[in-house]
Amino acid sequence: xxxxxxxxxxxxxxxxxxxxxxxxxxxxQPWLVFAMSIDAYRLLPEWAVLTIARTLPWLELVIGIxxxxxxxxxxxxILGTIILMIFFGVMLSAYTRGLxxxxxxxxxxxxxxxxxxxxxxxxxxxxxxxxYLCWKRRPSDRFSS
Amino acid sequence: xxxxxxxxxxxxxxxxxxxxAEPGKAIGSAVAPITIELxxxxxxPHCKELHDETIGPLINEFVNxxxxxxxxxxxxxxxxxxxxxxxxxxxxxxxxxxYNEVSNLLYRTQETWGANGKVEETVCSxxxxxxxxxxxxxxxxxxxxxxxxxxxxxxxxQKITQTPTMIISHNGKSYPIPGAVSYSMxxxxxxxxxxx
Numbered sequence: 001x002x003x004x005x006x007x008x009x010x011x012x013x014x015x016x017x018x019x020x021x022x023x024x025x026x027x028x029q030p031w032l033v034f035a036m037s038i039d040a041y042r043l044l045p046e047w048a049v050l051t052i053a054r055t056l057p058w059l060e061l062v063i064g065i066x067x068x069x070x071x072x073x074x075x076x077x078i079l080g081t082i083i084l085m086i087f088f089g090v091m092l093s094a095y096t097r098g099l100x101x102x103x104x105x106x107x108x109x110x111x112x113x114x115x116x117x118x119x120x121x122x123x124x125x126x127x128x129x130x131x132y133l134c135w136k137r138r139p140s141d142r143f144s145s
Numbered sequence: 146x147x148x149x150x151x152x153x154x155x156x157x158x159x160x161x162x163x164x165x166a167e168p169g170k171a172i173g174s175a176v177a178p179i180t181i182e183l184x185x186x187x188x189x190p191h192c193k194e195l196h197d198e199t200i201g202p203l204i205n206e207f208v209n210x211x212x213x214x215x216x217x218x219x220x221x222x223x224x225x226x227x228x229x230x231x232x233x234x235x236x237x238x239x240x241x242x243x244y245n246e247v248s249n250l251l252y253r254t255q256e257t258w259g260a261n262g263k264v265e266e267t268v269c270s271x272x273x274x275x276x277x278x279x280x281x282x283x284x285x286x287x288x289x290x291x292x293x294x295x296x297x298x299x300x301x302x303q304k305i306t307q308t309p310t311m312i313i314s315h316n317g318k319s320y321p322i323p324g325a326v327s328y329s330m331x332x333x334x335x336x337x338x339x340x341x
Contacts, residue, residue, distance in 0.1 A: 029320070030320075030334070030337065030338075032330070032333055032334040032337055033320050033322070033334070035330060035333070035334075036322050036324075036326045036330050036331065036334060037322075037324075039324075039326055039327055039330040040322075040323065040324030040325065040326055042325070046327070046329060046330065049330065098190075098191075099191060099324060099325075100189065100191055100307030100308055100309070100323060100324060101307070101323050101324035102322075102323050102324065108320060108321055108322075109304060109321060111306045111307055111323065
């Protein structure tokens with residue numbers, strides 16, 4: 001196994017676990033609690049808040065499973081990175097507006113702060129790294145680890 | 146046996162209505178199915194947003210209908226220079242039955258006293274001279290100071306790091322909800338909990 005394959009394996013397992021944990025923390029609480037976390041960002045209309053609150057935890061669960069299983073890696077890695085970019089942008093916007101809210105990333109009590117920005121920024125870098133490693137590999141490696 | 150039961154029922158009803166009646170820091174019926182503890186800071190702009198947009202309809206539709214017991218707690222943040230004096234004055238106002246008037250005024254004029262620091266003058270401007278005198282004295286009373294500190298300590302114990310934060314409790318479960326949540330979203334959540 002080459003070095004880049006090893007790094008890709010570590011990244012997808014770590015990121016997969018993070019996605020699964022994020023899904024678990026949201027799914028174990030009433031979905032409207034997550035809806036209120038999204039609403040507190042004051043960016044989206046109510047219909048969008050409700051739709052995201054209903055669907056995002058399940059999407060996170062699917063991404064986590066696919067990353068760990070190594071299925072459709074190139075596309076899942078891109079999807080995960082796009083979602084993390086959106087999260088990071090939204091969090092940065094709320095932070096610069098001085099909103100005292102939960103980031104909503106890992107359930108209740110996860111206050112938005114420079115620490116959460118550093119954490120999510122690091123996850124975004126890791127996800128971008130995984131995209132790079134997946135796409136630079138040979139076509140025969142595309143759909144497996 | 147019947148008159149005895151009736152007497153107990155009447156005294157229970159009186160006790161509940163006594164809890165429900167007094168408009169102070171805690172409002173509504175203490176036996177309501179949902180309790181909301183609201184930790185806020187009078188100098189925090191998002192607390193003003195929550196107060197202006199969400200708390201009014203919450204009181205009208207849930208607290209006044211005995212579905213929610215609302216307890217407003219002081220949580221002055223160290224980053225706000227006049228939050229503590231404002232909390233002492235509101236707590237003092239509570240002692241003379243003027244909590245709602247003073248807290249509404251503090252939020253309405255937040256930008257002004259937040260900039261010039263004239264919290265006491267602002268509060269006293271809506272009071273009669275004798276009330277203003279009492280509030281000035283009460284705001285320096287150790288009992289009032291300790292009550293504000295107790296609320297702050299209670300928030301710290303519940304790991305509150307930001308304002309506003311609502312701790313919504315129902316059926317033994319508690320959900321800390323920070324931020325200026327819109328009323329429609331809060332209503333959905335409360336209706337959902339009451340429907341369970």
